[in-house]
Structures are given as structure tokens and as C-alpha cells.
Amino acid sequence: MSILNFSINGQSLSATKLETKARSFSFIIDEPPTLGGNDEGPNPVEYLLGSYAGCLNVVLHVVAKELEITIQKLNIEVNGDLDPNKFIGGSSLNRAGFQNINVNIDIETNVNVEQENKLIETAKSRCPVNDNLSNTTQINYFSKSKKYNLN
């Protein structure tokens, strides 16, 4: 399969609300009142954690099929601690994003725990979202036809 390009387009509807389109789909991103929003949808970092769980679901099933493992049940909980002071106030010694991310996998299969762990480790190493969260990625910014790289 050749390299794929994925894209989304977000229209700002308020200081916290973004109407986001991906192909034929649309979803609302907002913030809870404690972070200045009207709570009309999950917030950006909740979608980030959800995208990770969604990606693991796909790759776990791809790898399970290769290893001839049957997944009978799969629940993925993802959480992380974040210091909001950097984005709200600008001053914090902590990083802006999640300091760490925790993934809790509740899986039932027809194989033993060692084989389940091999399944999870292999899926992790091939999960696109895991790659972009674990490792550095070049990000290019374009604004008003002027390209500038802020990395």
C-alpha cells in the first residue's frame, strides 16, 4: 500500500470550540467550564487519548490475526497527568503536554499471558499513534503562504 495522506479541517466557533471535519465526518471539540469552555464535546487531550486507544484496537486485531490469536474481549483505558499552567498562564517548570501516558489493557484471548504480552508489545511497536506520541515528529507551520518552521 502506498503512503497515505490524512487531513482534518477545523473551524473555530469560539475560543474553545472547534468544528472539525475529517472526510464526511464532523466532530465538536470543546473545553469544560473549568478550562473556559461550554462543555459541548470532549476536549483536545481527551481526543488525543482516544485516538491512541482507537489505534491500539486496530493494530492489536491486525497482529492477533497474524499470530492466530482470538481476541474475545478488549477494553483500553488511557490516562495521563497534565499541568495546565503552561498553556493557561505561560509560566510553569513542567512541560505543556502529558508528563506521561498510562495505557490499561483489559484483554481476554485464547492464549496465555506471555503470548498476550507479546501481542501487546508487537502491536505497540506498530501503532502509528504510539509512534507519534513516543517519539519526536517534525511539524511544519504554514500561515498566509509563508512557511516557517517552529521546531
Add this chain to the structure above:
Amino acid sequence: MSILNFSINGQSLSATKLETKARSFSFIIDEPPTLGGNDEGPNPVEYLLGSYAGCLNVVLHVVAKELEITIQKLNIEVNGDLDPNKFIGGSSLNRAGFQNINVNIDIETNVNVEQENKLIETAKSRCPVNDNLSNTTQINYFSKSKKYNLN
């Protein structure tokens, strides 16, 4: 403001479909038919790109307020190239995730381009999702009460 914990819970409904809950919200993640799914929602990496745009929307407005800049219009398009062969087939020299991410900001304000660029640069540096995508993050896995670190 103290450190916040964000979490989501995803229930696998099929090999590609995840029902994801964040507080009182629920959203469906799926894959298009070309990637083995039934196209019942945006796919994981589209949510990832959307979360980035949603985060930039919030932080751009926070920083604009600090700099006394009025944002009259804001549209954020985010895209990236991804080689699906690693997660589908397991063999590829390319990384699993986005090779790079491009952010196209269409903004209208009451200030000049130099001040807009300062706004964007400052917002980028304080955006949580930008931090987690640009830099490395520790990720911990837990499965069946057994913690193991796969970084």
C-alpha cells in the same frame, strides 16, 4: 491550577471500531473500508490531527487575549503522510506514524503578520498536544495487574 488527570475508556466493538467515552461524552472511532473498517467514524489518526487543531484553537485564543490581539477568524487545517505498511504488514523501513505533520493556519486579526506570527509561535510552544507530538513522552502499559514498560 493543580495538575489534572484526563482519561478515556474505549470498548472494542470490532477489529476497527472503538466506542470511546470521555466523561459524559462518547465518540466512535473506525477505519474506512480501504483500511478494513466499516467507516462508522473518523479513524484514529484523524482524531489525532483533530486534537491538535482543537488544542491550537484554545491556546491561540488564550495567548491572543494576553497579547490583546483580537482573532476575527480562525481556520486550522492539519495533515500528514503516513506509511500504513508497518501497522498492516509489519515490514517497512518507514516509521509507523506520521512522518511529519503540517499545520496550515488561516487567521484574521487586528494586528500585522509579524505580530500574528509571534502569536502563533507562542501558542505552539504552550500547546499540550504540540508538546506530546513534537517531543518524546514516557508511556506505561498495564495489563492484568502486571506493569511493564515498553518504551
